[in-house]
Amino acid sequence: DTEVTQTPKHLVMGMTNKKSLKCEQHMGHRAMYWYKQKAKKPPELMFVYSYEKLSINESVPSRFSPECPNSSLLNLHLHALQPEDSALYLCASSQDPVLRAGEKLFFGSGTQLSVL
Amino acid sequence: KQEVTQIPAALSVPEGENLVLNCSFTDSAIYNLQWFRQDPGKGLTSLLLIQSSQREQTSGRLNASLDKSSGRSTLYIAASQPGDSATYLCAVYSGGGADGLTFGKGTHLIIQP
Numbered sequence: 001d002t003e004v005t006q007t008p009k010h011l012v013m014g015m016t017n018k019k020s021l022k023c024e025q026h027m028g029h030r031a032m033y034w035y036k037q038k039a040k041k042p043p044e045l046m047f048v049y050s051y052e053k054l055s056i057n058e059s060v061p062s063r064f065s066p067e068c069p070n071s072s073l074l075n076l077h078l079h080a081l082q083p084e085d086s087a088l089y090l091c092a093s094s095q096d097p098v099l100r101a102g103e104k105l106f107f108g109s110g111t112q113l114s115v116l
Numbered sequence: 117k118q119e120v121t122q123i124p125a126a127l128s129v130p131e132g133e134n135l136v137l138n139c140s141f142t143d144s145a146i147y148n149l150q151w152f153r154q155d156p157g158k159g160l161t162s163l164l165l166i167q168s169s170q171r172e173q174t175s176g177r178l179n180a181s182l183d184k185s186s187g188r189s190t191l192y193i194a195a196s197q198p199g200d201s202a203t204y205l206c207a208v209y210s211g212g213g214a215d216g217l218t219f220g221k222g223t224h225l226i227i228q229p
Contacts, residue, residue, distance in 0.1 A: 004159070006159075031214070033214055040221070040222075040224075041221060042205060042207075042219030042220060042221055042222065043160070043219055045214055045215060045217070048213060048214050048215075050213075055213070055215075057215075088157065090159050090160070092159075092160075094214075097213050097214065098213060099147070099148070099209050099213070099214065099216070099217060102147075102148050102165055102167055104150070104162045104165055105150075105160070105162060105214075105217075106162070107159035107160040107161070108159050109158050109159045110157065110158060110159050112157055
């Protein structure tokens with residue numbers, strides 16, 4: 001199984017809603033990531049979870065909060081989002097967080113989020 | 117700070133043509149370079165990964181080359197097919213975990229039947 005599974009595929013939410021994005025991998029990978037991608041732009045790293053430690057891109061607002069219930073799951077909780085947060089949210093995983101040995105990133109299909 | 121540039125931003129060619137996508141990066145101190153494919157509204161799929169010590173990698177009709185000293189990589193697609201239509205992104209890894217992975221903006225490729 002070389003899949004990273006993301007749910008839901010599409011999400012529309014209001015600015016006062018609370019929602020969660022889910023990501024799961026069963027490849028035994030030790031690192032998982034959340035990326036945000038706006039149209040015609042490259043992915044931007046939001047969070048890294050590896051070896052039970054969370055690393056946060058300091059530019060990510062607190063209305064995004066990751067949660068790692070176990071080594072196979074990485075959720076992204078959303079609260080009080082803004083319309084500019086509308087984007088494709090991608091989850092990825094790799095065998096090791098240190099990528100210099102040629103570790104590939106495996107991406108999920110993404111969640112297309114629209115904030116009204 | 118590493119910067120990755122991909123040229124052209126968009127390309128449309130008839131089916132069957134061979135084509136070249138270009139990627140350049142500003143800091144040659146990299147560990148590896150990857151080419152990804154992304155279909156509209158979908159995730160990224162890794163196509164080829166070239167370590168800094170390698171010159172090229174091949175997979176089927178795809179060939180990627182790396183000239184680390186000049187900060188350039190090319191992705192060559194032979195005998196293009198409509199199914200090759202997608203956005204192709206180049207990413208260089210400069211170390212430090214996923215923070216060190218820098219993506220280009222991609223080349224949007226359309227293969228006309």
